[in-house]
Amino acid sequence: MVVSTSDIEFTVAVPPAKLFRSMVLDFKNLIKKLNPGVKSVEYIQGDGGSGTITRIVIQEGEQLKVVKNRIDAVDPDSFSYSYAYLEGEGLVGKLESIAYEVQFTPYPDGGSSIKIKATYTAKGDVEPTEEEIKVSKEKTIGLFNAVAAYLLQNPEAYA
Numbered sequence: 604m605v606v607s608t609s610d611i612e613f614t615v616a617v618p619p620a621k622l623f624r625s626m627v628l629d630f631k632n633l634i635k636k637l638n639p640g641v642k643s644v645e646y647i648q649g650d651g652g653s654g655t656i657t658r659i660v661i662q663e664g665e666q667l668k669v670v671k672n673r674i675d676a677v678d679p680d681s682f683s684y685s686y687a688y689l690e691g692e693g694l695v696g697k698l699e700s701i702a703y704e705v706q707f708t709p710y711p712d713g714g715s716s717i718k719i720k721a722t723y724t725a726k727g728d729v730e731p732t733e734e735e736i737k738v739s740k741e742k743t744i745g746l747f748n749a750v751a752a753y754l755l756q757n758p759e760a761y762a
Contacts, residue, residue: 605725611740615751616714619682619707624761626750627684637749682707699724
């Protein structure tokens with residue numbers, strides 16, 4: 604089993620507390636607002652805290668895609684959490700999982716600095732390519748930017 608890591612760091616114009624409430628504490632509801640293709644989000648184990656396994660069903664055209672995530676830790680005091688992507692096309696057939704450690708910190712402009720450490724655990728001896736890691740990073744940043752855009756357009760949400 605091969606393990607590789609990458610770091611992602613970027614900023615958004617939303618304060619850490621608001622970002623944490625929306626992205627972590629209410630992700631189950633928020634994702635449906637952001638992506639109309641999301642047909643269902645259910646906890647198949649747990650209640651949203653550490654140890655929770657979430658199953659997300661997404662319709663793309665006539666295809667249904669399933670994503671499973673596991674929440675490993677949630678710390679509202681430090682605006683940090685960790686989770687693992689366990690099932691779905693983002694694993695590109697060669698990854699066992701992708702684990703994310705996420706930290707939101709205040710940024711001088713009132714927004715947030717987001718630091719993410721991604722750990723890719725391969726099936727067997729096949730490492731993800733640089734291009735696959737780049738695509739994974741872009742999708743991760745895209746999700747956070749979509750959340751930030753939603754929160755900026757809906758300032759009363761998660762206030």
